[in-house]
Amino acid sequence: MNEQGTEPMGADESQPGTALRLDRGHIQGHGGIPERFTDPGLAPHVHRLADREERAARRAERQVAMLFGISIVATIVFLVAYFAVDLHTYAFIPGIGQANLSNVILGSSLGVSLLCIGLGAIHWAKTLMPDTEVAEQRHPQRSSDESRRATVETMKAGAEASQLARRPLIKYALGGALGLFALPLVVQLAGSLGPLPKAELSTTFWRKGMRLMRDPELTPIKASDVTIGSVFHVMPEGIDKSAHFLEEKGKAAVLLMRLDPKDILIAKERDWGHDGIVAYSKICTHVGCPVGLYEQQTHHLLCPCHQSTFDVTQDCKIIFGPAHRPLPQLKITVDAEGYLMADSPFREAVGPSFWERG
Amino acid sequence: MKALASRRRHPAAIVILLLLGLMATGGLYSLLAPKSAQAAVASADDLTTGRKLFLANCATCHGLNAEGTKAGPSLVGVGAAAVDFQVGTGRMPLAGPAIQASRSDTIKFNDAQIASLAAYVATLGPGPSVPDSQFTSGDGNIARGNQLFKVNCAMCHNFAGSGGALTRGKFAPSLRNVSGRHMYEAMVTGPQSMPVFNDTNLSPTDKNDIISYMHELDKDQNPGGMTLGNLGPVSEGMFAWIFGLGLMIAAAVWLGTKAA
Numbered sequence: 172m173n174e175q176g177t178e179p180m181g182a183d184e185s186q187p188g189t190a191l192r193l194d195r196g197h198i199q200g201h202g203g204i205p206e207r208f209t210d211p212g213l214a215p216h217v218h219r220l221a222d223r224e225e226r227a228a229r230r231a232e233r234q235v236a237m238l239f240g241i242s243i244v245a246t247i248v249f250l251v252a253y254f255a256v257d258l259h260t261y262a263f264i265p266g267i268g269q270a271n272l273s274n275v276i277l278g279s280s281l282g283v284s285l286l287c288i289g290l291g292a293i294h295w296a297k298t299l300m301p302d303t304e305v306a307e308q309r310h311p312q313r314s315s316d317e318s319r320r321a322t323v324e325t326m327k328a329g330a331e332a333s334q335l336a337r338r339p340l341i342k343y344a345l346g347g348a349l350g351l352f353a354l355p356l357v358v359q360l361a362g363s364l365g366p367l368p369k370a371e372l373s374t375t376f377w378r379k380g381m382r383l384m385r386d387p388e389l390t391p392i393k394a395s396d397v398t399i400g401s402v403f404h405v406m407p408e409g410i411d412k413s414a415h416f417l418e419e420k421g422k423a424a425v426l427l428m429r430l431d432p433k434d435i436l437i438a439k440e441r442d443w444g445h446d447g448i449v450a451y452s453k454i455c456t457h458v459g460c461p462v463g464l465y466e467q468q469t470h471h472l473l474c475p476c477h478q479s480t481f482d483v484t485q486d487c488k489i490i491f492g493p494a495h496r497p498l499p500q501l502k503i504t505v506d507a508e509g510y511l512m513a514d515s516p517f518r519e520a521v522g523p524s525f526w527e528r529g
Numbered sequence: 530m531k532a533l534a535s536r537r538r539h540p541a542a543i544v545i546l547l548l549l550g551l552m553a554t555g556g557l558y559s560l561l562a563p564k565s566a567q568a569a570v571a572s573a574d575d576l577t578t579g580r581k582l583f584l585a586n587c588a589t590c591h592g593l594n595a596e597g598t599k600a601g602p603s604l605v606g607v608g609a610a611a612v613d614f615q616v617g618t619g620r621m622p623l624a625g626p627a628i629q630a631s632r633s634d635t636i637k638f639n640d641a642q643i644a645s646l647a648a649y650v651a652t653l654g655p656g657p658s659v660p661d662s663q664f665t666s667g668d669g670n671i672a673r674g675n676q677l678f679k680v681n682c683a684m685c686h687n688f689a690g691s692g693g694a695l696t697r698g699k700f701a702p703s704l705r706n707v708s709g710r711h712m713y714e715a716m717v718t719g720p721q722s723m724p725v726f727n728d729t730n731l732s733p734t735d736k737n738d739i740i741s742y743m744h745e746l747d748k749d750q751n752p753g754g755m756t757l758g759n760l761g762p763v764s765e766g767m768f769a770w771i772f773g774l775g776l777m778i779a780a781a782v783w784l785g786t787k788a789a
Contacts, residue, residue, distance in 0.1 A: 217787075263559070264754060265552055265555070266552040266555045266556060266755075267754035267755045268555075268559050268751075268754045268755060268756070269750065269754060270753060270755070271750070271752035271753070271754075274752050274753060274754075275754065293784060297787075387676050387677070392729075393729070395729075396729035396730065398725060398727050399725075400719050400725040401724060401725045401726070401727055401730055402725075402726075403730055404680050404681060428724070463684030464684050464685050464695060464701075465724050466696065466722035467719055467723065467724040467725065468721065468722055469696070469722070471695075473695055473696050475684060475693065478696075480696050491696070
């Protein structure tokens with residue numbers, strides 16, 4: 172019997188409750204989807220070796236017991252090793268290499284112990300526990316027509332008795348009160364999203380006149396210090412005094428390189444630099460990884476995360492990879508003492524794209 | 530043998546064979562993996578020997594007067610440090626055309642020969658000289674070296690100094706078990722793709738701190754073993770995907786099959 176209360180087709184000869192054979196229940200097709208799929212029933216049950224032979228069952232029993240036994244041994248090994256093995260002994264272990272002996276023994280014994288409990292339980296379930304297919308029939312979900320009718324009548328009677336339809340003043344007042352009550356919830360939700368980011372994403376710590384400082388020492392850099400082929404990792408002057416040091420550092424990181432001015436192909440790049448010294452934002456325009464892999468012969472800048480490659484001779488044009496926008500250049504100059512300083516803040520937002528920037 | 534042969538079709542046989550093979554390969558590799566060589570400080574300073582060695586071994590690519598040819602750059606002004614680094618680490622003479630010269634264990638010259646070669650090249654033009662041993666000994670401030678390494682070196686040479694890929698087949702080599710002198714010389718001369726870190730960028734003391742940190746890393750023992758090359762998320766992720774997920778799928782298949 173299935174849930175519609177019909178007999179599965181082709182099952183008329185079988186006794187109720189017994190499984191169908193696989194070659195039974197076949198229906199001649201007529202080219203369309205049948206109105207109702209018939210229950211094919213269960214495949215015939217195949218008995219396991221352990222069900223048929225006592226010897227096999229005993230062997231399975233021994234195997235399960237052995238797995239649990241291995242687990243017991245491994246647990247004992249763990250307990251002994253916990254106290255016996257020195258914490259600072261290193262040894263060569265094949266396949267793992269030079270490693271801390273205590274770590275390896277504790278980890279592997281605990282692992283074997285737990286694994287063997289699991290293996291034993293599964294082996295037990297698969298070989299010895301009953302594996303006959305059991306079908307549990309479900310009663311129809313639909314309520315009887317009688318109780319459905321009764322429910323509708325109860326609802327209608329309640330609406331009538333509350334006089335909601337007869338007294339519109341109450342109806343509208345209640346509607347207004349409930350409708351307005353939703354507002355405080357919505358207002359709190361919108362209000363708790365926090366302040367708008369304002370210009371934080373588009374601006375950095377860099378201001379005109381700030382010196383370029385070595386990271387992490389924060390010492391100023393003379394233009395003459397930067398020889399051709401050099402790369403300096405740079406932070407703005409005074410960033411350590413910033414209230415949000417790490418956030419500012421994450422946006423303000425700059426890479427300073429010196430190329431032979433003849434190698435620079437873009438006039439704007441040469442103008443914004445100083446005698447072949449150019450400064451570019453170190454934050455990748457793809458997803459914001461630090462682009463620090465500068466190859467001094469090819470003048471390629473590579474981002475280690477997704478292999479975006481920028482050509483420093485062409486104003487950090489993208490020559491490979493998923494980045495979509497060249498790295499922003501920082502306009503630099505030298506002050507009276509010969510130290511490099513920013514000639515203007517970044518003219519565009521550094522780092523990856525965001526909603527307002529597009 | 531017969532018992533073994535009769536079980537060769539057992540479902541676990543292939544897994545056991547694979548595991549044995551992997552363990553044998555790993556074990557053999559860790560036993561036979563090449564160890565790095567150490568170069569001693571040069572003593573001889575014979576310009577004539579240096580020039581002879583240069584003409585015999587280097588002039589084909591770098592030109593008779595080291596002026597450079599299509600095959601190799603000019604060596605005027607590279608200094609003794611560049612020669613000591615390139616020849617002392619087995620990068621030069623170049624074994625064959627390649628995208629970049631790699632470190633080699635077969636160093637073609639002895640220390641005296643390298644010193645005379647370096648002395649000869651140093652006469653061609655002013656350049657960085659072989660550093661004083663007080664700045665390459667690696668007894669500096671390890672913590673500061675770590676900071677400097679992370680800012681200036683780690684993006685190419687990896688957080689653990691294991692090296693990493695650059696563009697178009699070039700790579701930053703591993704810094705494990707490299708002598709302090711060679712690391713110092715590399716920073717000062719900027720070999721191949723590497724930028725120059727001159728003394729105003731990283732002072733000799735800074736360089737010594739970095740060397741100290743790298744030597745400390747070499748001494749560092751790995752408590753867990755199996756570093757997978759210390760290459761970060763790529764190799765570790767691949768290991769987890771292949772072995773971790775593979776095991777889970779195998780377990781799921783085993784759980785799902787019927788016993789009979």
